[in-house]
Amino acid sequence: MAKLILTHEVTGLGAPGDVVEVKDGYARNYLVPRGLATAWSKGAEKDVSAIRKARKAREIATLDEARATRDSLQSRPVVVRATAGAGGRLFGAVTTADIAAAVTEAGAPAVDRRKIEIAQPIKATGEYKVSVRLHAEVAATVTVKVVAA
Structure with missing residues (x-):
């Protein structure tokens, strides 16, 4: 060990x-x-x-702040623009940094990219669910819409 x-x-x-x-x-x-x-x-x-x-x-200081941030993140989808080829397939993949930048751009509170968890790599346009750990007891599920740029 x-x-x-x-x-x-x-x-x-x-x-x-x-x-x-x-x-x-x-x-x-x-x-x-x-x-x-x-x-x-x-x-x-x-x-x-x-x-x-x-x-x-x-870290987000209090549990109440974390819950308020969670509600803000879950209330609206986040749009990420990426270069895509035929059939909606992306050149590369959407990263946690791309999602964090899109969250800030959408007007939601800033999220640390290291707190974002992507279950499967995002390599095509469409709608995906991503988990964001805001606090030890609070996690948000964010809807990410990937559109062709």
């Missing part, structure tokens, strides 16, 4: 600043190469407070 400090949120594992124990292969092949975690050491343990402080600054 490998002991790691998470630097980014990992669904089902923890939030930034959490110290977790995972299997060696998961740590070596997935978490560390993608920059989602760093190896734990006594020196690195001191960095945990800095990571938690940065997370707290980015």
Whole structure:
């Protein structure tokens, strides 16, 4: 088992600043190469407070704010424009950064791209449902309409 400090949120594992124990292969092949975690050491343990402080600054402060943001996001669909070929197939895919920019452009509160979860890659025009984690207890389901540019 490998002991790691998470630097980014990992669904089902923890939030930034959490110290977790995972299997060696998961740590070596997935978490560390993608920059989602760093190896734990006594020196690195001191960095945990800095990571938690940065997370707290980015996080939505209260549960009421999170619920208000959720209602705002769910009340209207978000339109993402992408270059598409014949049959509505996209050149590339719609990313979480594209969705975050479209949410801000639509007039909704800004959303961190790392909080957006796309179940399946979006590679064609159409309407999709995307999950946004706003708070530990609040998640929003956003309707994303992908249209050809």
